[in-house]
Amino acid sequence: MYKNEIIPVLENGFSLENPWDGQVIIIGAGLAGLTAGYILGKSGIDYTILEASQVIGGRIRALEGFADFPVELGAEEIHGRKSAWYEIIQKQERAIISPEKYGQSLYNIEGKLLTLKEMESAELYEQVDKFTLYWEDYDEEDISVADYLNRLKVPQQYHHVLNAWYGNEYGTSNSRLGVLSMAQSDNKWSSGESNFTLKDASYMEVLKTAFKDVIPHIQFNSPVVMIDSSNELIEVDTKKGQHKAKKVIVTVPLSVLKAGDLAFIPPLDEEKQKAVDTIGIDTGMKILLKFKERIWPENTGSIYPGGKIPEFWVTGLGKDTQSHVLTGFINGENAEYLSSLGDQAVYVALHELDQVFGDRKATESFEDSYIIDWGKEPFIKGAYSYPSLNSEPERISLAEPIDDKVFFAGEATNAWGHPGTAHGALETGYRAVKELIESIELFG
Numbered sequence: 157m158y159k160n161e162i163i164p165v166l167e168n169g170f171s172l173e174n175p176w177d178g179q180v181i182i183i184g185a186g187l188a189g190l191t192a193g194y195i196l197g198k199s200g201i202d203y204t205i206l207e208a209s210q211v212i213g214g215r216i217r218a219l220e221g222f223a224d225f226p227v228e229l230g231a232e233e234i235h236g237r238k239s240a241w242y243e244i245i246q247k248q249e250r251a252i253i254s255p256e257k258y259g260q261s262l263y264n265i266e267g268k269l270l271t272l273k274e275m276e277s278a279e280l281y282e283q284v285d286k287f288t289l290y291w292e293d294y295d296e297e298d299i300s301v302a303d304y305l306n307r308l309k310v311p312q313q314y315h316h317v318l319n320a321w322y323g324n325e326y327g328t329s330n331s332r333l334g335v336l337s338m339a340q341s342d343n344k345w346s347s348g349e350s351n352f353t354l355k356d357a358s359y360m361e362v363l364k365t366a367f368k369d370v371i372p373h374i375q376f377n378s379p380v381v382m383i384d385s386s387n388e389l390i391e392v393d394t395k396k397g398q399h400k401a402k403k404v405i406v407t408v409p410l411s412v413l414k415a416g417d418l419a420f421i422p423p424l425d426e427e428k429q430k431a432v433d434t435i436g437i438d439t440g441m442k443i444l445l446k447f448k449e450r451i452w453p454e455n456t457g458s459i460y461p462g463g464k465i466p467e468f469w470v471t472g473l474g475k476d477t478q479s480h481v482l483t484g485f486i487n488g489e490n491a492e493y494l495s496s497l498g499d500q501a502v503y504v505a506l507h508e509l510d511q512v513f514g515d516r517k518a519t520e521s522f523e524d525s526y527i528i529d530w531g532k533e534p535f536i537k538g539a540y541s542y543p544s545l546n547s548e549p550e551r552i553s554l555a556e557p558i559d560d561k562v563f564f565a566g567e568a569t570n571a572w573g574h575p576g577t578a579h580g581a582l583e584t585g586y587r588a589v590k591e592l593i594e595s596i597e598l599f600g
């Protein structure tokens with residue numbers, strides 16, 4: 157449990173055997189970069205964060221004013237109680253809720269809207285269990301979940317549900333998700349099974365409170381374009397000028413590395429480049445729909461319509477709210493299609509809900525919409541990394557420091573079983589600083 161290792165360091169920092177007067181530059185002010193800065197500060201080490209955008213948080217962002225509570229555009233759920241992120245939330249005495257306690261899921265199976273119990277009681281569902289109960293034991297050659305479902309002869313009518321539960325949840329589609337890689341990653345999961353959301357606050361409020369001492373160290377609107385580590389002092393170029401430091405921590409999303417937005421001198425070695433190429437990250441979207449009244453049955457939590465939007469969830473469940481908001485959550489192939497439609501994607505979402513609930517209920521009651529398309533965000537360019545075929549061992553290579561000078565953090569570098577999550581990003585910020593401190597102790 158990394159929590160037990162991280163919490164004391166968040167409180168007291170690392171203690172160095174000999175004082176070190178070097179400067180550290182952190183690239184990116186998402187959860188990984190903020191954590192790294194926070195721990196460096198606590199350890200008495202001077203640092204600057206260069207952030208490309210105008211705000212902290214990266215893939216943590218809240219939309220204010222759309223509903224009568226802030227709606228999460230990025231990270232929303234807290235996965236498990238056994239993480240340092242959960243501890244931070246607890247320390248701030250934030251109320252949390254388990255949305256699944258407030259509503260059940262509804263699945264469109266061949267035109268009928270079924271509860272989980274109803275779906276599970278169908279005879280053919282046994283074939284689904286062959287996957288859901290045993291995929292974690294898979295240890296053969298990595299193949300896609302979609303291929304594996306076909307091999308197990310899982311009936312077609314359940315494929316969209318399994319795509320929502322696995323492919324979409326992991327940030328992609330079943331056709332790109334590797335069963336072996338997913339099992340290898342999941343078998344390392346140690347943060348606990350329950351999922352929570354914040355009752356009265358947003359993720360962003362938690363960030364702003366937890367990392368208030370870090371914010372003065374951030375230079376916003378500073379996209380880094382080049383890192384030259386060929387000399388003793390590393391040169392970091394932004395569009396505005398040059399910075400020099402003894403150590404650098406890179407926390408940009410994997411999608412930004414894939415796009416080649418950061419030039420490395422010397423170039424990334426073969427192993428790291430292979431890791432960048434192999435680990436998957438697709439585009440991802442949330443389509444928020446606000447309605448004049450509730451169009452779904454009471455006590456509904458999620459809706460799986462079986463179209464282009466794998467899952468809608470009732471947003472704000474368990475909160476004190478009068479708003480009627482659904483979030484459509486779309487990753488991978490479906491997101492690529494909907495992204496190509498731009499604002500028109502809203503009509504696809506409404507059409508799918510009309511088909512599920514009938515009587516043009518969604519269209520008639522529709523009031524407002526908001527689309528966040530993470531692939532189109534210039535400094536994010538994707539949703540979150542996922543277990544693509546044969547990718548799990550690559551996370552270690554992605555995290556590997558260059559010459560004890562350039563260190564790597566960010567959710568995709570989490571080889572501890574928590575990639576693609578907020579608490580996983582935090583863990584990598586800690587891990588990168590730990591490596592950096594070890595390199596100081598060894599080499600100065």
Ligand SMILES: Cc1cc2nc3c(=O)[nH]c(=O)nc-3n(C[C@H](O)[C@H](O)[C@H](O)COP(=O)(O)OP(=O)(O)OC[C@H]3O[C@@H](n4cnc5c(N)ncnc54)[C@H](O)[C@@H]3O)c2cc1C
Binds near residue numbers: 215380
């Ligand atoms: C739609 C969606 C839903 C999610 N849901 C959940 C959830 O429910 N629960 C959960 O735990 N996790 C969830 N996640 C994942 C979670 O949000 C991320 O894993 C986490 O926030 C990533 O943090 P990070 O610090 O690694 O990266 P980021 O937050 O992406 O931070 C990287 C930072 O680097 C900056 N940057 C990029 N390029 C440059 C450059 N050239 N120079 C300087 N700065 C640069 C970016 O602007 C950004 O601020 C979700 C993510 C998305 C997109």
